[in-house]
Amino acid sequence: MSATRRQVLARTGALTAGIAFTGAFSELFAGTAAARGHHTGYGPLVPDPAGLLDLPKGFRYRVLSREGEPLSSGEGRVPSNHDGMAAFAGRRGRVHLVRNHENRVDAAISVPTVKGLTYDPMGKGGCTSLELDGRGNVLSERVAIAGTAVNCAGGPTPWGTWLTCEETEDKAGTNGYTKDHGFVFEVHGADPQRTGAVPLTAMGRFQHEAIAVDPQSGIIYETEDAFQRPFGLFYRFLPNRPLGGTRSLRAGGELEAMRVPGVPDLSAIQEPGASFDRIEWVPVPDSQAKQTPIRLQDFGPKGITHAQKLEGCYWGGRSVYFVSSFARSGEGSAADHFGQVWKYEPHRRRLTLVIAFGPSTDIQLPGESPDNICLAPSGGLMVCEDGSGAQHVYGLTKSGTVYAMARGRQNIGTPEAPEWGEFAGVTFSPDGETMYVNCYTPGTTFAVTGPWG
Template sequence: MDRRTLLRAAVAGGAAAFSGSLWAGAAVAAPAQPGPSPYGPLGTADANGIRLPAGFTSRIIARSRQTVAGTSYTWHDAPDGGACFPAGTGWIYVSNSEITPNGGASAVRFNADGSIASAYRILSGTNQNCAGGATPWATWLSCEEVSLGYVYETYPQGGTTAVRRAAMGRFKHEAAACDPDRKVIYLTEDETNGCFYRFRPTNWGDLSAGTLEVLVAGTATSGPVTWAPVPDPSAASTLTRSQVSGAKRFNGGEGCWYADGTCWFTTKGDNRVWAYDAVNQRISLAYDDSLVSGTAPLTGVDNITGARSGDLYVAEDGGDMEICLITPDEVVAPFLKITGQSSSEICGPAFSPDGTRFYFSSQRGTSGSSSGGITYEVRGPFR
């Protein structure tokens, strides 16, 4: 039985969106190569400047420094990492603000029919909030992308003050992904010689205490790895990435996504998507633009998310201003393209809880400035 048939059987049987066994083998065998998208070619740009496959439509949800429609809330500058959460009969999309000072994060709450119910601030007074990750207990981990930055646990429903989680280490945080099977949280570091970390809370669901570990391996792009504790997560005298001999280096850690035994993370410095097989403790390459036959469709790799189909969606920081998908059949192809915004980057890809709506932002929009950010929604026949 091939991987596509296995994937369909898993989805039909109500299995998790991704299967680590399907994907880990694929990633080890060979990185993804260009091919036709399961949704077909991109059409001409719509009224919002978005090129989409047939059957898909876009709408603008919010613009930086403008009031979110139907609310009195002004949307933040430089929208970045994001995620969706269930909320009653509707849902919430949260978005970071990658500015200094007073970055933080905001939320938009949607009614069951997709109309906007409210918008509000969930984190204030922090710096350069880039990406992050959702937890199984429905909080949003907002990460500071500054030297000695912190992770803040925020509450998308509102009404609860965000909490600094110092035990998760001080470094140039980028993204986070929760692994409920091993009860750890993976963390990326946006440095040219950064590391890949995991945090083991003392009690799962409580991030106030725990152990920060760093991945240790050789220089190879695939093979077995181990983990070692970081002696001083506070980095009081030595940077976290410099505390453990043999810690593996990654060139500009970006997005991070976990599903069913595999943690996927991206590195922008070398345009790679990595797969960490948490079951067998191995790493491999799911994508590398230098190993592509012909023209690479995906460059400037950044934020990453997954769909129920098993497809990965990878946003570009620059590149062709596209969101590309990588299928379990090891095919990489454009899913959408933003036109007229070459001085921006695409951030915060996330699916609504039911998988029918897809959110993302153009951080600097048409102006090329952090004050010109635009947040979008796409609807269509997602598989």
């Protein structure tokens, strides 16, 4: 097992370091309301008597859904492994939550197969959809897509659908699958039958993580969380029908991978503010990876740029931001880090390292291995921690203040050796009044309300 961030810092004597991160943090809020905020947090977390979720004073939570409970649709039980999620506005003030289930072949509770919504009957993953009324009550819960595999993250589209991403590249005949996996699927939360279970094959077959859509051009950016060296790539997809609405992505397009001239591995760049112009986008030789995974394909004598643990991805202002959760030289990266946030400006073809975490950073703030991220309408970013020890949702402000917003209290270990499930899928209601977040294990979806202003 690889050393955790806390173990590494203990060995290096960095346990009392006081700098949480380095870089121009205000960059992360470009073009958003959060850029104008001066938030400093909500105070200390208050222990939850119910032992589920600690929050600051004045905040409260409601459990919307837990794995194993019956789906109100009657289709089966709520599946395991709650992961990426997004919230969409419905009619009459309603909200539709679309939630990933990162289920592999050994999932405790798989996503039930449903006619017209199942891609591969042997796939255990997929999405469920919750419909909430204006008061936050759950009106319905049902399957939104089934028969997919390892649905990790994804991202919303400008026309109100969710793109769910398979974080695998298993082919038919592997692990019992009857079809190839490693695709993106479009999911309509309010009416899943409108989108069905059709893979968007032109967007590539690889270990997908997250996506972000440029609302002006319709170009879609994609991260790849490959588990072995050579690590993943950062892609862009040029749709034939950009911003065409539901099902427009089925019209295909071209997939390209990012090349930073002279930089084969992003982990080698350690100084925040380091910037690279004239970024190149190279057509992917075989986007379906029929014989060879994309990251192993021949991109010519100049090669291609890789990075370990490419995860969160979002659009802000005129740029796309993406996260490398960590890099470990012992696993094949060029250098070590405990988290990077990169910004790509399409209009300038410029890539900049905005934020770097560790190794000389405080082990408590902002936690280990930043993963899912979202912009908070009340001002700031919310970051899901994915590491060892206690698990938090952290808030980050423009001024660089890091504060704990939530702490998981569901012990999945033992009293002697406690463990806590990671957080995932943090997102906000369309009116900004409610934060929704998942606990991965045991699969739990929370709605958090309080004085967000």
